[in-house]
Amino acid sequence: MGLTGTALAVDAGNTKTEVALVATDGSLLGAARGGGFQPPRVGAGRAVDVLAPLVASVTEQAGRTGPVGHLSAFLANADLPSEEADLTAELAGRGWAHTVSVRNDTFALLRAGLPDDGEPLGVAVVCGAGINCAGLGHGGATARFPAVGRISGDWGGGSHLAEEALWSAARAEDSRGAPTELVRALPAHFGLATMPELIEAFHLRALPGHRRHELVPVLFAVAACGDAVARTLVARQAEEVALMATVALQRLGLLDEPAPVILGGGVLAARHPLLDDRITQLLSERAPKAVPRVVIAPPVLGAALDTLDRAGATAKAYERLRGAWGEGPEGQEHEGRPRLPGHRGP
Numbered sequence: 001m002g003l004t005g006t007a008l009a010v011d012a013g014n015t016k017t018e019v020a021l022v023a024t025d026g027s028l029l030g031a032a033r034g035g036g037f038q039p040p041r042v043g044a045g046r047a048v049d050v051l052a053p054l055v056a057s058v059t060e061q062a063g064r065t066g067p068v069g070h071l072s073a074f075l076a077n078a079d080l081p082s083e084e085a086d087l088t089a090e091l092a093g094r095g096w097a098h099t100v101s102v103r104n105d106t107f108a109l110l111r112a113g114l115p116d117d118g119e120p121l122g123v124a125v126v127c128g129a130g131i132n133c134a135g136l137g138h139g140g141a142t143a144r145f146p147a148v149g150r151i152s153g154d155w156g157g158g159s160h161l162a163e164e165a166l167w168s169a170a171r172a173e174d175s176r177g178a179p180t181e182l183v184r185a186l187p188a189h190f191g192l193a194t195m196p197e198l199i200e201a202f203h204l205r206a207l208p209g210h211r212r213h214e215l216v217p218v219l220f221a222v223a224a225c226g227d228a229v230a231r232t233l234v235a236r237q238a239e240e241v242a243l244m245a246t247v248a249l250q251r252l253g254l255l256d257e258p259a260p261v262i263l264g265g266g267v268l269a270a271r272h273p274l275l276d277d278r279i280t281q282l283l284s285e286r287a288p289k290a291v292p293r294v295v296i297a298p299p300v301l302g303a304a305l306d307t308l309d310r311a312g313a314t315a316k317a318y319e320r321l322r323g324a325w326g327e328g329p330e331g332q333e334h335e336g337r338p339r340l341p342g343h344r345g346p
Contacts, residue, residue, distance in 0.1 A: 010075070017037050036076075039086075071099070073100065106134040126268075127158075137254055161215075180222070264294065
C-alpha cells in the first residue's frame with residue numbers, strides 16, 4: 001500500500017457504489033455510499049465522477065490528505081479488457097492513489113466469500129439488477145463471461161425478471177398468454193386496478209422506469225403461492241444461476257474437487273426459498289462437490305480484502321476487517337454494515 005499504509009476499496013454496481021478507506025492492519029477508516037456506476041451510458045469520465053465525493057468523504061472521515069498507496073476498484077460494466085483499461089486510466093488520472101487495479105465487480109463478491117488463506121479457488125454468481133459469473137482456478141486461471149446482456153447470451157437478474165413478469169401479465173390480460181395471478185398482483189403493487197393502467201403508467205412515465213425493480217419481490221411472492229407462470233420464471237432463473245456456475249467450474253477444472261460457489265446480489269441475497277432450493281438441487285446434480293454459500297456482506301468488503309492481499313497483511317488484519325462488516329469468526333454475516341471507529345451500536 002505504499003508509504004501511506006492505507007488503500008481505497010471500491011465496489012461500484014449498476015444501482016449503488018460503495019467506497020471504503022482501509023489500513024494495512026485491517027482497520028476500517030471510512031465508508032461511504034453513492035449512486036450507480038454506468039459508464040456505457042455516460043462515459044468513463046462521468047461514471048468515475050460518481051466516486052469523487054465518496055473518496056472525499058472517506059478521506060475526510062479518516063482525517064487524511066493526499067493519495068493513498070493503492071486503489072482496488074471492482075466495477076460493474078468493466079466487462080471487457082478494453083473497458084478495464086479505459087477505467088484504469090481514468091482512475092489513475094484522478095491522483096487518488098499511487099497504483100490502481102480494476103476488475104469486474106463479480107470478483108469482489110467472490111473475494112468476499114473466499115477464505116483469507118490458501119490459494120483462491122471458487123466461483124461467484126451475482127444476480128442483482130443483472131447477472132454475471134466469475135471464477136478463479138489453480139495457478140491463477142480465470143473464468144468469466146462478457147455479461148453485456150442478451151447479445152452475450154445472458155438471461156436473468158432483477159431487471160430482466162421484472163420485464164418478464166410484465167410481459168407475462170400483459171399477455172395473460174389480453175388472452176395471448178397463459179392465465180396468471182401476476183395480472184392482478186403487479187398493478188396492485190402500485191395501487192392500480194388493471195394491467196392496462198400499469199402499462200400506460202410505465203409507458204407515459206407516470207411511474208418512472210426504475211420502479212420496475214419493485215416487481216421482483218411481487219413475482220416471487222406470486223410464485224410462492226403456486227402460480228405456474230411465476231414459478232416457471234423462478235425456475236428459469238435458478239437454471240441460469242446453476243448453469244453459469246457449473247460452466248465456470250468446468251472451465252477451471254474444479255468439478256472434481258470441493259469448491260465454493262459464492263452467490264450474491266439482491267435477488268439471491270433475498271433467500272427466496274423456491275429459488276434457493278432449486279439452485280441447490282441443480283448444483284447437487286451437476287456439480288455435486290460444489291459448496292454453495294450465499295454472501296450478504298456488501299461486495300466492497302471483497303474489494304477491501306483485496307487491498308490486504310496486495311499488502312501481505314496478517315491474519316489478525318483480515319479478522320479485524322471482516323469484523324468491521326459484522327462477520328463472525330466463521331464467516332457468518334450479521335447485519336452487513338460497516339462499523340467505523342467509535343461505533344457503539346450492536
